[in-house]
Amino acid sequence: MTRLDNRQIDQLRPINIKLGVVKSADGSCYLEWGRNIVIATVHGPKPMFPKHLADSTKAVIDYRYRMAPFSVSDRKNPVPGKRDKEISLVSGFALEKAIDLEQFPNTVIDINSIILSADAGTRAAALTAASLACADAGLPMKGLVSAVASGRANGEFVLDLTKDEEDTFDAVDTAIGVLMPQNEIVLMQMDGFVNQKDWKKIISVGVKGAEKVYELQKKAILEKYPLEGDLQ
Amino acid sequence: MTRLDNRQIDQLRPINIKLGVVKSADGSCYLEWGRNIVIATVHGPKPMFPKHLADSTKAVIDYRYRMAPFSVSDRKNPVPGKRDKEISLVSGFALEKAIDLEQFPNTVIDINSIILSADAGTRAAALTAASLACADAGLPMKGLVSAVASGRANGEFVLDLTKDEEDTFDAVDTAIGVLMPQNEIVLMQMDGFVNQKDWKKIISVGVKGAEKVYELQKKAILEKYPLEGDLQ
Amino acid sequence: MTRLDNRQIDQLRPINIKLGVVKSADGSCYLEWGRNIVIATVHGPKPMFPKHLADSTKAVIDYRYRMAPFSVSDRKNPVPGKRDKEISLVSGFALEKAIDLEQFPNTVIDINSIILSADAGTRAAALTAASLACADAGLPMKGLVSAVASGRANGEFVLDLTKDEEDTFDAVDTAIGVLMPQNEIVLMQMDGFVNQKDWKKIISVGVKGAEKVYELQKKAILEKYPLEGDLQ
Amino acid sequence: MSSILNIVNADNVLKLIKEGKRLDGRNLDEFRNLEIKTGVIPSAAGSAWVKLGNTEIIAGIKFAVGSPYPDSPDEGSMSLNLELTGISSPDFFTGPPQIDAIEYGRVADRALRSSEFIDFKKLSIVSGEKVFVIFIDCIAINADGNLIDATEFAALAALLNTKIPILDENNNIGKELSSDSLPIDLNKIPLSITFEKIDNKILIDPTEEEEFTSNTRFSLGLIKDTIVSCQKSKGGSFSEDEINIMIDLAIKKYDSIIKIIKSLI
């Protein structure tokens, strides 16, 4: 059984990663994921202002997920909405365990992901790219966050849904972010209507899918940093 | 001559007071006043930030009057409007003489009143509740602010108008807050069209009405603090 | 060849200047320019807050250009728009070379111009008035900014266009601010469609027009400060 | 505003007031000189420039076409907005309206609104659909106390000076003004009269120094001896007797000020 776009049910869309694309940033990542296009950049760590927002025990992550106005079917208002803010919050949380933040007390690390073109799975693509941008910035990584959506469409449990699959009558969509290689779930958001047995299956598909994303992330890092790659 | 709701012209609607209802606040008050429902809480005194807003001679009162979106006939936008801000300002002023603010220089006392259900007289109900919440917080009170509306409806001078009475053709509505037992007027706002003689009568009705509110306030305090009640 | 309002092509509309009109300001200027009416005030120099916006080598100019809601044909929203902000920016820049800012490190000079009535050329009128308000405030002036619009209307190169002239089919409008007597161009904004030769002519007309404005500015200063006038 | 001068002067204000005197020599119940010019803004449908002592407010009127409120489908409406900007004080920010501007504007607005001196029923265009909305924008040019009354006077004078615009074929506001004035009942013109209390003395039309010294304010809106609005403000208190005294005082002052306002028509 294959899908609308001829993929296997557990197959990722084509993913294309390029590190270090933004010269002025400390770290950056360009990522194409099917018809999604994301750029993520990292600036910092740098002193936190205003100071009362700083944490004296570790760096604070300020993650911003944004969609370009032209990234979606109807032009999106550039002012961030509640959805943008919620995704920024939980994605920022997801990155906390991937970086050794204790090395940089009283600082902030600005991480920005912008969706230039959107076709389902944008928060996973943005988080995957952000994690790579952190590595590209030379931050002390404990691991990478590998994210992907898994769910159900037309009765099948599928990995990495497209917009068309999200719009099917029985769609379930679960965004999963996994800290790799530790295999810990750091992001999980879901909407749908599914019995527990099936959803557990979906989660399992998602976690396995995150491993596939991780392999591509490692490859991209090794391409740019062939000698230093200690994440394999 | 009685009124639409069978009250005497100088009779308050039923008032029901409960102190200490909000566990996390330093002081609080739940107040039902006819179909009005208010909750007031007090937090503080606590250091004022940013510091340039502090007063080195006394505590600053930050009073906020709000209406829940569901408290009125058409849903109210939760963003405070000009009316909310004006009422917050003059009601905060009204509380200044009731508290010995000089004891707490460089601090702020946050006082919040929220109208959960509204049927005319909400600013008076909110201020009456706020004053009780301050007492419940153990603040050094010089007195209580007792507030009520008085006015004219259908040719009668009446105490404590309902919304229906406010909507009569000849309605005059005066909100009065009195510092008790000192009997000083600390809040007064009016809209209407009335000759001076009649308005003086209305004010007089209001001041006497505030005394009735004060009796109910004292009773509520004595119920909760039977031994410490030094306000009678 | 004369114009709709019978002026010569290189003639300014009637300009009427009065210094020191706003008692509470450190310096001020009332200026009528045709049907334009502007008031400009200066407050400062005074310490800059928040401090991180201060410049340790000189005073910072905070210039605000505003239009009164009733100054234009359809009521203008009082919230400043992008146009207001852009004009404020470049006009503030234009004033920098006119004042010896190095004398007042770590301070800010607030300069406000408000258009009470608008009929084309408001940014030039506002800047001309602001420059005079600075002089009236006793700031150490290196010169005055003399501003005016020049352009094309109905095939003629004209100085100081009216709204009617701005609306002609072939209109070109160039706002020019000149630091006088140094004769340096400190403001220039243009919209139109004109060949280079003609536009150079327009600029030349504008620069000469600014000299005429300067003469009127000097006269106004000498009227108020007959003994101190060292700008002639 | 809030300058060191105010602090120094507060002492002087206080000393004099104990003798029943004021820094500028006025009696306690005396208004400052009131000058009003109308028609000062060519771009507005009506306008006025008010000088109350050194306090200066400019008011300008614009019309728009809007929808009526559901509970008054045949009535026009009005909106008063006061701007305290950097023009008049380094302490006023340009941007969202601050609390003083909100309070002063609302007090002035309530006096005008409650008096019903404008017949809004005559400002309906298409019943239930289109009405005239009157925008009264007031801008403080110089702030030297009693901005509430000065704002109300400026708004009044501008309204009395206003011509209604001609509508185009689609019932939109045209470029020209008609010769029609606003439908105003000249017997119902409301005035705002503001008091401050210093050292238990009531004084009228306070200057900025006096406002700085005082901690208690009272504003009345009235038409002759008819009261239409009031506002007690700031952290002090009044006795009922003091309120009654201010009511009587305001009524006494009405005639002299309304004469100045009416002389503009």
Place this chain on the structure above:
Amino acid sequence: MSSILNIVNADNVLKLIKEGKRLDGRNLDEFRNLEIKTGVIPSAAGSAWVKLGNTEIIAGIKFAVGSPYPDSPDEGSMSLNLELTGISSPDFFTGPPQIDAIEYGRVADRALRSSEFIDFKKLSIVSGEKVFVIFIDCIAINADGNLIDATEFAALAALLNTKIPILDENNNIGKELSSDSLPIDLNKIPLSITFEKIDNKILIDPTEEEEFTSNTRFSLGLIKDTIVSCQKSKGGSFSEDEINIMIDLAIKKYDSIIKIIKSLI
């Protein structure tokens, strides 16, 4: 919130949790006492006051008439808004919604929305033009942990208690409520169940002290054993096994809480 008490208590929470115990004596998988009163707000079309331990949320329902979304021209819609104001904590600002209120409100909203327990097709007024919009406004009165579940319970209880307003002749909301309840499928009522993880122990319905101590949260929305939404939050992580355990635990808890909710009808 963020008081020194929390810091002190964090130590105690942590010590006890190592022994599988909680500060308030509950078992790890035990909810606090849940009390719900409905019909508490006379001005609302439906309302509920939820007490979950010391956490208190009031929810009120108002209707408006709006346009349907282009992709569902025959369906009403709903909007849930949670306000964390100065009422419940000195750290909550009055003003634009802060990030916590946004997250909690959206998690509660998703549980309600995905369950499809309201038949929005029955809330169309004029096909493609006018539909009912349900506003669910939730206000935190006392914040002592697990605001997500308390908000969702309050919203649910208020919706179950709601009467649809009578429309006037122009299809606008009238002043009176009809006797019609919302078109709700009682077999599809979704519950939010929230967990925190402390020292690798999973606990349900956290208090504020426990939330302060924990760095990992998981919220599930479910109808019996059907999952409709989830949210992992905060800086920690879960294993897949832990997720599965929480799913099973939540399903076990559903019956006892839904009984309380349904008893309100």
Place this chain on the structure above:
Amino acid sequence: MSSILNIVNADNVLKLIKEGKRLDGRNLDEFRNLEIKTGVIPSAAGSAWVKLGNTEIIAGIKFAVGSPYPDSPDEGSMSLNLELTGISSPDFFTGPPQIDAIEYGRVADRALRSSEFIDFKKLSIVSGEKVFVIFIDCIAINADGNLIDATEFAALAALLNTKIPILDENNNIGKELSSDSLPIDLNKIPLSITFEKIDNKILIDPTEEEEFTSNTRFSLGLIKDTIVSCQKSKGGSFSEDEINIMIDLAIKKYDSIIKIIKSLI
């Protein structure tokens, strides 16, 4: 942006400029390498990715259906918006547009608008009621100077690459694009050309280091030798002669850049 590097480099920029040289080896009147890719954003109706040296801007086009302006009832309209976000610099805030983004965007917008190279009359849908509105959103990916010109080039390239969407039966924007390009007059394509002055030397297409060193900017919008817009910015000044020199220089540069732009069609 505003990094310590800029301060260090300012010295070097200044030293070299005295000899008529630039840090990156360019002549004073030489543009950096300009690379443009179009059609880079599948979700946009038109798009372009511009690299001007290390400065990178992405422009994307979306259409909406809106009402025409009252004074041009038969003309579509356009709106250009530049976003300088945290993506390109730690100093750019996400949120309300800051003053730099406003200025740069407005200067680029004026060049496009004044040139009238788009025939907005062909973008009317229903006369007086519905027109196409073109949204040009530009996002800075890497900020290394001359954002004005890079923004204008990106907007241009995206517009030249744009297909108009197909309308549905209700004259709303459908999901598909037609094969119709925008009604563009290829003889009227405007270019923005920006100069800075350092130590009395005029240089074209400044880098960020050069912008940091300079205190005087001039931007021109032109079509061959027709001038359509200009902006003098920053705190320095120009003589009339210098303005004339920059006009001549810009005209000389037009051909080489327009060739790159037109090669995209």
